Amino acid sequence: MIEKLREKGAGNPFKCVQCGSCTSACPVNLIQEGFNPRRIVGSLARFNRIPDQDPWLCSTCSLCSERCPQGVDPLSIILVLRAVLYENGGTAPAGVLKMVEQVKETGLAFSPTLESRERRRLLGLPEAGLSTEGLREVRRILSEAGFK
């Protein structure tokens, strides 16, 4: 795991002194104590394995990285954990996978609906969405990046 973090340009868990500034700043930890950035970084440094915490519980607010006195950047580590989980078995929240599907379908993460099309028309706005050619290009990029 440590090698993966280095490869993907994430922060270095070995610089962490376990002071807990990240966790005391974490807004998710305030509601769900089980989500603990200090422990995520600590278990990587100590055991070099994927910590037993869901990296998708992170709100990506980046307060942990902002407050870290050691420049560890816990958020960058959490984002790599998400990528590794996805690469190892396609695990990601359904809502996230749905948005990827929508990008494949329309080029946008949220698809225009009949209702939103009508509201755009009434406001004098052009149709939202890419041309057939643009969409083909986006789909090619996604398929080459490994999205089936």
Next chain:
Amino acid sequence: MSLALYPGCVIRTVHPEVEKAVKETLSRLGVSFQEKTEASCCAPSWFFSLSREAWLRLNERNMRIFKSTVVTACDDCFASLSDAFRVLASRNGVKPPEVKPFQALLLERLREVKPRLGFTGLRCAVQHSCRFLRPSGRGLDNPEDPKIVKSVLEMLGFLPVSYERELDCCGGFLSDENIGREMARVKAGSAEKAGADCIVATCSHCMLRLSPVSNIPVLHLAQLSAFSLGLDPVQAGFPEALLRRMVKR
């Protein structure tokens, strides 16, 4: 030079009235812009988490389409585009194209144009987005005491109000609905308790998260700026509840 306008997927498809308000604001302040309808999703953090390569390649394509300084209407798009452009430009040893968030451009233009605007007395609680404030290395605003959106509101004739949970994250990017909703509920409740008439956001994910749980309306800054610059409030997408409060004031 003309700017490239990037409203973002959510604004295009869920909040078209915000897109309208952004365009009206820019036109009324004499900013020339071009809409780049061929640009795709900017693949922000949730996408980036799955594939860094897809994030970079989609934005390489977007960069080719923009060809000039980009103005974003959503802070998540702002962060994704500017981070990706920086990585792409450093690979090629060139300077990255500039990405400007709507509120920063608005502040610049209001200082230049100095329009004479009326005072509405509407009390606004600002939802400072995480993507705009951090990392502080971006140097846009002070993340511990942000001022930009508040200054813009004052210049537009609104009254920014401070509230206890002002700097909290709204939970907009949480996939866990229960935790996300709880964070938003606490935040919106704190804004209401401080006597705000509405919450003002600059990130469409903050709007999506806060709107369903807030007792007071949640608007984009562009809706307020367009109204202040003369756009009909109904066209600017002001909800009826807010119109009533305005009449009362």
